Amino acid sequence: MKRNIAIVAGGDSSEIVISLKSAEGIYSFLDKEKYNVYIAIVKRDEWAVRLPGGEHAPIDKNDFSFRENGVVRHFDFAYITIHGTPGEDGRLQGYFDLIGMPYSSCGMLVSALTFNKYVCNHYLKGFGVNIAPSIHLFKGETVTDDEVVRQLGLPLFVKPNDGGSSFGVTKVKEASGIQPAIAKAFGEGREVVIERFIDGTEVTCGCYKAAGKAVVFPLTEVVTDNEFFDFDAKYNGQVQEITPARISAELAEKVRRETLRIYGLLGAKGLIRVDYILPPDGEPVLLEVNTTPGMTATSFIPQQVRAAGLEIREVLTDIIESEFN
Structure with a gap:
């Protein structure tokens, strides 16, 4: 039946x-x-x-x-x-x-944790995961431009702490843009994160565990001429998404291992996707963990599934059936 x-x-x-x-x-x-x-x-x-x-x-x-x-x-x-x-x-x-x-997805606690980018990243930092320095604001809190620049430098990112799809995100290059960016981010959520800009290659890696196995997909490299991977880049084609990423096999494997480690540290379930910046001379830096990744035909996870030589239909069947076994 x-x-x-x-x-x-x-x-x-x-x-x-x-x-x-x-x-x-x-x-x-x-x-x-x-x-x-x-x-x-x-x-x-x-x-x-x-x-x-x-x-x-x-x-x-x-x-x-x-x-x-x-x-x-x-x-x-x-x-x-x-x-x-x-x-x-x-x-x-x-x-x-x-x-x-x-x-299908992570449980209540893990979902709440990962949805709060600041709390999730700092939780994972306690286990040695590299993250960018940042400032957190609740609605009603303020910070001066001088304090932000002193702590984080320029450029920097301002984004809602409890949102996604790049809604309300601004790349700020001059101190005069900090307060407008904070106001924009508060238009999308109740908390804001101001984060140091990390120069490097942006990659994303999906994985899941089901039926007694762990599957980590090939990485996707994100290349855009926009200021960052914004809404237009994500959904209006202003981006190159290259799977597998054009990085060394050793670095790709390091990111894949870190993704699987993060999955375990969180006690995740179902499909997740973890985004990173890879500095030219340094360790991968975590951007965020996404426990409800996009699943259109052109989204990252379906791309990575195809690159791994798998069928997305079989992956989703694995995830569903694992809840009954």
Whole structure:
């Protein structure tokens, strides 16, 4: 008998548009011979399942069920692809834990930890992971331009601490741009991180554990003529994404080992992606850990899966079935 799979998309942040694209990607990847697949859209004021005819059926929040042709349907598994709250910050994971629904991503605590970039990076720093020096601000806190430049130098990055897809991120080259960048970042979240610029090659590495095995994918090198890997670079084609990355085999293996180590240090689950800067003469520097990576056909993870000679359909089946074994 086929399992019923909910691809859970939507959310309450600016990243909803990316989430819906990822949902379509996952829908195209999943094995329809093995699963009945539905896209469930979760927003603050509306939870609904998209039915095959295009209409929507409301979700019963008591057990995440819905009605189709007068029959109550229950899901066996939730594949979470909400980028941002509530699907990436642990809230939805806590709900699924309460109702006993298996799901694809990291658990509630790990999701909450990794969603807070500053806290996650400093947690990992305690285990010897290299991170860039940074300043953290809660909404209402201030810092002077002189203090920022003294601690971090220029250029630097200002970004929301609790967001993604490069919304609200600014590369600041002059001190006069610091306060406007902070205001912009606070427009996307309640916390802001000001981070030292690290010159080098940007790479990203995906991995997962399932069915008693650990799989670390080839690295992707990110090359853009934009100031940084911003929204246009990510989603409007203003970037080269080169898989495998054009770095030495030794350095690539070092990053792959570090990615797997971070996976273990966090107690991660499902697919994650870890982003780094590789300075010309130094150790890899962690940028951030992404526990709900983009999953469109052209996203990093599907690219890396193909480069590894694997089938994305089989990878997703591994992740789903591992929750039942």
